Amino acid sequence: MRKRVSGYIHILQVLFAVAPVFMIVYVQRHIPADLLFDHHLFHIVAIAISILAGLAVTAVAWRCYAHSGEPFQRWLTLGLLGFTLIYAFHGVFTPWAEERLALFVLYGPVSRLVMAACLLLGVVGRGTGPEPLLRRQGKGYWLGAVGIFLIIDAVVAVVALSPVGSSVVLRLGLELSALVLLMASLVTLVTLVARGVRSPLLVTHGIALAWFAQSCLAFMLASPWNHLWWLAHLIFAAGFLLVSYAIGQAYLTTRSFLEVYSYADLIEQVSAEKARAEQALAKLQQINEDLNQEVATDPLTGVANRRGFMDRARHLQELREQAGSTFSILIVDLDYFKQINDRYGHLAGDAALQLFAKKASAALRPGDFIGRIGGEEFAILLPGSNLANARAVAERLRHEIQAQPFALNDVTLNLTISVGCVEAGAEAHTLQECLDIADQRMYEAKRKGRNRVE
Incomplete structure (x- = not known):
């Protein structure tokens, strides 16, 4: 019975992870691609909210990393920071979306590509920590990362203003690259879980990776301002919320992304420890009885x-x-x-x-x-x-x-x-x-x- 319930839960997790595909198919088939929702103010407000949330979640992720020193959390923090600093310009250039479409659009796939690369490096380098305290809390490393992300912003601006920037192939290539990296992260994470790495936050993180990858797919199929384009934003935002939830859970418990256990895991561990304690107690009682017997018995x-x-x-x-x-x-x-x-x-x-x-x-x-x-x-x-x-x-x-x-x-x-x-x-x-x-x-x-x- 326990295996059946566990299997049912795994099926639900998989269905939830691939749910955006059904949304994408529905919008793609039933809503005309030329039906637009061109609302700049709404987009600016939405991007502003996402940037503020991104900064807040990045700060919490950094605190978790400073405490645990896990390389996974360092790369997760860098991914969130890079995404936030690059994606912010996607909102900043919204008023120029009509005149400079490439300048407006390219920051989105570049931000997702940077985050996808960091997340993949985090999953791959998961077991190499903890890292030195100087790197965790030193300002130089993080200021250097901020500088690199700002340089990427400048490079994107230069490319977007060049003749190459308006190429659809460039945008699709960036989205496809991010999609491939996110799927690689997901496959690596699934392999780790299958090998016995136990953490409910890894499952949550895996579902978020699946949603990020499907948002890239939606952006590849969409055109700016149509309904599928907005759906792609919602899918990515949902994945971001899942990541922020996992980071919040880590912060409130062990501050270690990989050492948070589910209630079922804790019950299993407590039951195992209880069984070991009872076995040790029974053995101790038997030893005491044997000793008492020896003490109370004439050896001759x-x-x-x-x-x-x-x-x-x-x-x-x-x-x-x-x-x-x-x-x-x-x-x-x-x-x-x-x-x-x-x-x-x-x-x-x-x-x-x-x-x-x-x-x-x-x-x-x-x-x-x-x-x-x-x-x-x-x-x-x-x-x-x-x-x-x-x-x-x-x-x-x-x-x-x-x-x-x-x-x-x-x-x-x-x-x-x-x-x-x-x-x-x-x-x-x-x-x-x-x-x-x-x-x-x-x-x-x-x-x-x-x-x-x-």
Whole structure:
């Protein structure tokens, strides 16, 4: 669906870009070429407004260039400046349009040709910036450009007053040259966009280039003062408005013509960054969980260490205090563990601890919890169990440990345990009291001969 909508938008953009062709065809076919609107005052006012707008837009474009240093914006500014300074004389010489038609007409195609050349250089040199600050803000460069454009004005005047100036071929050649340069700029711009250069202003600029090129086509087909000639002016003015809109958007945002993003682009970037952030957060949470697991796990036996056991015990104590649930605690100590270490070595002692942890974990219910809280001392949480149930679990565990001796280096060792039991709430109220009572009963079992439950 997203691709279809995107394709529809691209079709609309193309249709909008070529819309002037339909206007040109309509006027060319349905309005007589000899039907004129010869109104000098209207033309002078229209040109004056366009010149003032051109100067204003040029100033904004220069500010954007001074900030970003993009070569594209430098050439865009030069194109607007050159067009404005040259096109102004097209309005100035309007009163002499009857006597000196070439002097009146030639400034139009020359201004469009100069602007087209600058725009093409801007598109071609798009990726070479940013430029030095001295060039951006120095007056010498821009005064030199103004001087060159004024020299072009003088050259146009000389040519227009010469016998060559009245040649239709000259005017059509200038318009055709501007048309070719504008189409070259458009093709280059489309290629850049197709290669992934993302900026909505480039699309706007591309549509403006298409309108500029079609205005040149209209001027080639028109004669001064007829309706197609006026339509050509309107088409060019519309293209100029599109360029001014793009420059205004750049000024109000990044002041960089190539680094302005559409709302859709921003949403896409935000979504991508959000996905990356969520992925990083999930990874970080997994790492934290793994670290917490490692911190709360006894590395020798694989069961919880004292910290892990106490965290779970405090949680059960909070549930008991809030909801009135019950649980019991077993404190288990391996009998004669010191003698096993002294006689057979620490490897035998480690094996005994691992064996007990494995068998105890297998014998307990899924909700029960075991942890190693000392050297050979373990503690077991039995949620939902009263004292009688806890003693039954302890007796079953004691019998299983006693019934299965383990072998180590051809030596068979018999392992027994002493267990102390306590029910939380019935015999003690705080967690520490429960642990103390269970620990005392475990030592009582040892005093009574070991291998028993108290």
